Amino acid sequence: MSTEIKWQKSSFSEGGAQCVEIAEHNDAILMRESDDPNAVTTTSRTKFAAFIAGVKAGEFDHFTN
Template identity: 35%
Template sequence: MTEEADEDVKARKDRERDELYALDISDVEWQSAPGTEAHEERVEIAYLPGGAVAMRSSLDPGTVLRYTEAEWRAFVLGARDGEFDLEEGPRTEGVASE
């Protein structure tokens, strides 16, 4: 890619991010994994227009991350492919699993 093309891609992504974070999501329907109780810590997602997704922690509902359709698709495919599987090592040793 040329430098000009790189700048165009960056500008488009910046514009998409700005539009995504400008959306009013105060009345979206948050969903969590089946079988989780309201009092349990869990990840919640909400579907937004254009295939975008918002994600938050039930313990910190004021902090919301937003992903474009392409970003969300890449994340889901990566998770299914094991890209985010944690390996045993210094970061995970001694961490109690619940």
């Protein structure tokens, strides 16, 4: 039985193009760029949660300027 991977884009993506997409699969978090869907990065839920906490705290804001 195969499980279909359901990718999710941010509602902040510019028209849905060239954004990061996230999915969950087998207790892991998958990430890819919409313009290169075959290049997938995998991480744990714990590491992803730490990253999201850092984003919410503004730790990565300097990358957007």
